[in-house]
Amino acid sequence: MKHWCNTLHLHCLDSSEADKTFSSSISPKFLRSTLRYFLQHSAVFPHHFRSSLFAPASPRTAPSFTCTLLDDTTSRDTNAPEITDETPSDPEHSVQQVSRLRSEHLNAFFDADESMYQVRLANVFSLALQNFVVELSELQTGFRRLVGLDSPLRYTPPDCLNFILDDATVANRERERENRDGKVETGWFVRKVYDVTCAGLDLLFDGRPIPRFWMLETVARMPYFAYSSCLHLLSTLGWYRSPTLMNMHHAEELNEAYHLAVMESLGGDKQWRDRFLAFHASLVYYWFLVILFLFSPAESYRFSQILEAHAADSYCEFIDANRDLLRSLPAPEVSHEYYSEFMYYFYEFQLSDEKQPPPERRPEIFSLLDVFENILLDEREHTRTMSACTDFIENGNKFHYNGKAVSGSSRRPNVIPSQKREQFWRKWAGVHNKRDRG
Numbered sequence: 001m002k003h004w005c006n007t008l009h010l011h012c013l014d015s016s017e018a019d020k021t022f023s024s025s026i027s028p029k030f031l032r033s034t035l036r037y038f039l040q041h042s043a044v045f046p047h048h049f050r051s052s053l054f055a056p057a058s059p060r061t062a063p064s065f066t067c068t069l070l071d072d073t074t075s076r077d078t079n080a081p082e083i084t085d086e087t088p089s090d091p092e093h094s095v096q097q098v099s100r101l102r103s104e105h106l107n108a109f110f111d112a113d114e115s116m117y118q119v120r121l122a123n124v125f126s127l128a129l130q131n132f133v134v135e136l137s138e139l140q141t142g143f144r145r146l147v148g149l150d151s152p153l154r155y156t157p158p159d160c161l162n163f164i165l166d167d168a169t170v171a172n173r174e175r176e177r178e179n180r181d182g183k184v185e186t187g188w189f190v191r192k193v194y195d196v197t198c199a200g201l202d203l204l205f206d207g208r209p210i211p212r213f214w215m216l217e218t219v220a221r222m223p224y225f226a227y228s229s230c231l232h233l234l235s236t237l238g239w240y241r242s243p244t245l246m247n248m249h250h251a252e253e254l255n256e257a258y259h260l261a262v263m264e265s266l267g268g269d270k271q272w273r274d275r276f277l278a279f280h281a282s283l284v285y286y287w288f289l290v291i292l293f294l295f296s297p298a299e300s301y302r303f304s305q306i307l308e309a310h311a312a313d314s315y316c317e318f319i320d321a322n323r324d325l326l327r328s329l330p331a332p333e334v335s336h337e338y339y340s341e342f343m344y345y346f347y348e349f350q351l352s353d354e355k356q357p358p359p360e361r362r363p364e365i366f367s368l369l370d371v372f373e374n375i376l377l378d379e380r381e382h383t384r385t386m387s388a389c390t391d392f393i394e395n396g397n398k399f400h401y402n403g404k405a406v407s408g409s410s411r412r413p414n415v416i417p418s419q420k421r422e423q424f425w426r427k428w429a430g431v432h433n434k435r436d437r438g
């Protein structure tokens, strides 16, 4: 596992430049901005270190980048830190390298085992208490920022990355897709829940695409948890067994978990309010899907299908709107681990032709653009698998994934009637007795 992150240049007040400025003229504005910068960055520890999650990327496509820190006194829109490949000559904006932070300082999902912020596994009460203490402190910090006592976190990812995403364009893209490919026919209730969910996302994450994606990826795992839970229940009762579906949903859940880790590494979970919302909404969403699955597995799969399609539309629009910027940024370390190295369960959620494994898709990761393009392809595959599951349940159509055929054999009763069982054993015993006598 790689332990060193890519060079990340943050423009701040370098000591030598600061000395020069102090010796020539010490302006109140300069002192204010210097003090504000250091206070802010001491307050955000350890989240500040998340910027170091950028992994070593190929030198041909991953230039170092800079976040230009400007004065806080101007408005956010005009003053947002800009990404540039060049080191500015402005003496107030010299470069401080914060490269080579060890991964043990990071707390993204799949680095958790090596993170110094990972707690020891304990009983649920102990874990809840530890989490409460940490989050209470974060809540206080968030409140101070909300009321203006502290400066907002605009110099750490994702704010300093300046990504854009227009909700209206995503909605247009969705309409175009539905006109082209046909609308997924869901019940009115499921469609209403979907509409409310999308409206809520638009409202709460306006102008914040990475936190929006982090929220989406947090809840995106819930359908697969819910399906697996229900399939385990049905299997325990002996009413229905499908190791194939359970395997597929496990692979999909893992895939979503890596998407989530990418968004965490980009600072998507930086704010307390987003974490609070995502975790609690996920609980509600999980139980909603469990109940929906128990009443109608097909409708539950359809709900997931339209949400996965929405996620794909959002990523597609995001890539188009930020292509050049994404290409200039290095990829998070966790994306290298998943897409370039061990690809755990990667092919287990991909549809294929009859008895043929899916075409090999071993993504090459050179920049953040490659990461998002691969996430987009994953979301499209999730949409296809959800559609195949619905078709399988409602119409009995078999589908293939990873070279395995999922047929309708489970439509036969899984308990052999007693009379048939007796007939079989009598016949079997008769044949063997005759053979032994002969």
Ligand SMILES: [Fe+2]
Pocket: 217, 220, 255, 256, 259, 311, 379
């Ligand atoms: Fe995802």
Ligand SMILES: [Fe+2]
Pocket: 220, 256, 308, 311, 378, 379, 382
């Ligand atoms: Fe997905």
